[in-house]
Amino acid sequence: MKISLIWEHLYMVFWAVVFSLMAGLPLGVLTYFYPKARKAILWVVDLFQTIPSLALLGIIMVFLGAGKVTVITGLTLYSLLPIVRNTYLGLREVDPALKEAARGMGMSRGYQLLHVELPLASPVIFTGIRIAAVNAVGTAVFAIFVGGGGLGSMLYNGIRIQNMSMILKGTGVLMLMAILFDFGMGRVEVFLNRKTAGKSRVSAGYAD
Amino acid sequence: MIQFEHVVKRYGKNTILHDLNFTIPDGQFVVLIGPSGCGKTTSLKMINRLIEPDEGRILIDGEDYAGKNPVNLRRHIGYVIQQIGLFPNMTVAQNISVVPRLLGQDKAACDKKVHELLEMVDLPYEQYAHKYPNELSGGQQQRIGVLRALAASPPIVLMDEPFGALDPMTREVLQDEVKRLQRKLHKTIVFVTHDMGEALKMADIIIFMNGGQIEQMAPPEKMLEAPASDLVRSFLGKHQLSDSNPLYVEDFMRTNPYTVDFHRGVLECAEKMARSGVDTLLVTDDDDHYLGTVSIRDIKLKGREAGSIEPLISTEVRTVCLGDDAQESVNYLLTSGESYVVVLRPDQTVAGIITKNSMAKVVANTLWGDDK
Structure with missing residues (x-):
């Protein structure tokens, strides 16, 4: 097994999550600010999720050609839903009393968003990122069909030459990767939760 | 502004x-x-x-x-x-x-x-x-x-x-x-x-x-x-402590005072006083009408020869009727040195008594709320 496959895989997942965060966070804020846009935005990001991942990558390949760009674009669209939805939910669930206090004290809308609402919504938003990342690790397997490489090639080759140990190795690495993502980012969530709840000695990685 | x-x-x-x-x-x-x-x-x-x-x-x-x-x-x-x-x-x-x-x-x-x-x-x-x-x-x-x-x-x-x-x-x-x-x-x-x-x-x-x-x-x-x-x-x-709603004697009254039937003997009376920690009892007749009071002092002085409390009944204690203005009774208690006023119902039965204690309680409740 080549380490480079793992890096390739991580590379695609990483950029997909980064791009979907860059797009999803503003979209989430928009859905929160503008009730009229809410339904439309949530409907569209929901729609991306209903397209089978392999089909989505295929459709994008028609436009962008084979390669990592196609994979990253597909994964980005795929990751939008959890991020947009959790951003919206996180902002919505901030205690109304805090929102009123912020407004009543004379914070502008943007200031209130940046200094009160986003920090307090950050644990929920981060949950969205975690879900997106863990999903992307699995979905990125399909990269092999659109020329993106990654750990999908191990599975694909393993199936083709009926090499069970190869399949299992690839699967094991993918599972481990997903578990590590889930666990590591879960720790960050605990940290954020403690921070927004206002505990003095915040330390990442320790929950009690 | x-x-x-x-x-x-x-x-x-x-x-x-x-x-x-x-x-x-x-x-x-x-x-x-x-x-x-x-x-x-x-x-x-x-x-x-x-x-x-x-x-x-x-x-x-x-x-x-x-x-x-x-x-x-x-x-x-x-x-x-x-x-x-x-x-x-x-x-x-x-x-x-x-x-x-x-x-x-x-x-x-x-x-x-x-x-x-x-x-x-x-x-x-x-x-x-x-x-x-x-x-x-x-x-x-x-x-x-x-x-x-x-x-x-x-x-x-x-x-x-x-x-x-x-x-x-x-x-x-x-x-x-x-x-x-x-x-x-x-x-x-x-x-x-x-x-x-x-x-x-x-x-x-x-x-x-x-x-x-x-x-x-x-x-x-x-x-x-x-x-x-x-x-x-x-x-x-x-x-509110204003005179726009006048206070009546029942507002200051303590109900269920200690009473005794006028047929009872002096010893029984003295015993009841000791048990209840009071120095006087209100005396009533068979129909619960108020007759007067009997005090431990009179029992001590003349109780031996009397045997029954009937001759010892005193009617000196002031009585008022339900619905009377409380101010008069309050003033009376504060100035006369007497320890209580008896409150009677219109049919002359006993409704209660006003003591300095029961007055103070009402005033306290008015000032600081009724905490039961």
Whole structure:
């Protein structure tokens, strides 16, 4: 097994999550600010999720050609839903009393968003990122069909030459990767939760 | 100065405020009170434009802020809410500094202000400034809430039932503190509450609202003296000590006094007195009619030869009837040195007695509430 496959895989997942965060966070804020846009935005990001991942990558390949760009674009669209939805939910669930206090004290809308609402919504938003990342690790397997490489090639080759140990190795690495993502980012969530709840000695990685 | 001119607010078909007019002079502690849904909180939130009026204007120092960006106005009006609303992700110092920071003051100036304010409420800076809100008790949190509202030295502070969620002890302490701060800093405070005790204690002027209109606007003393309506009177309730509702003897009376039938023997009587810890008993006949009293002194003096208590009955103790004005009896007890007055029903049976003790209890309840 080549380490480079793992890096390739991580590379695609990483950029997909980064791009979907860059797009999803503003979209989430928009859905929160503008009730009229809410339904439309949530409907569209929901729609991306209903397209089978392999089909989505295929459709994008028609436009962008084979390669990592196609994979990253597909994964980005795929990751939008959890991020947009959790951003919206996180902002919505901030205690109304805090929102009123912020407004009543004379914070502008943007200031209130940046200094009160986003920090307090950050644990929920981060949950969205975690879900997106863990999903992307699995979905990125399909990269092999659109020329993106990654750990999908191990599975694909393993199936083709009926090499069970190869399949299992690839699967094991993918599972481990997903578990590590889930666990590591879960720790960050605990940290954020403690921070927004206002505990003095915040330390990442320790929950009690 | 805050002026409401013909302010109307509607939610759908419901009119919350009907043509509201009043003026709040500078430096006054004004309390808005009334039954729920009377529009007091709505009125308060119109001052910092969290709610906009449908008609009429609200002038602050003669200026109408409608149509201007409310953000700047709000930074110059302190705001304290019932839910406290300290930002949990910020320390005490950061919470207090919110408005000064919004106004562009630098960190050093903010820090100085935090020092100064914490000192004013006896929360040492070193100990509290860097704590987070949820490490504080409810009372401490709302103290910080009040300080946060004062941090940018606004001339006006709005308080929306700020102590409603606190326990009675803490509430008392904070009321005193806020009143003290107001006297010291000469702020105009507009304060919403539904607790008349709080209103009477804090206010220079009470605005009593009902159904979106002002029922009465008066200083506490005036309101107590002359409530404008029955609703105001019922809100004043136990706080009112006026002669507009006279007190009757039954208001001061203790029921179930110790009585004895006139057939009983002296020894039995003496024993009952000893058991009940009293020195006199009320004597009744077979039909429970009041006959008089018998005292331990008379039993000791003449009991031996009498055998029965009938000859010992004294009718010297003053009797009054249910429905009599209490004042006379109260005065009598206070001046004569007698220890009690017997209260009779119209059919001459015993209803109860008034003692100095039972009087004192009523007065205490009136002053400090009826805690059973």
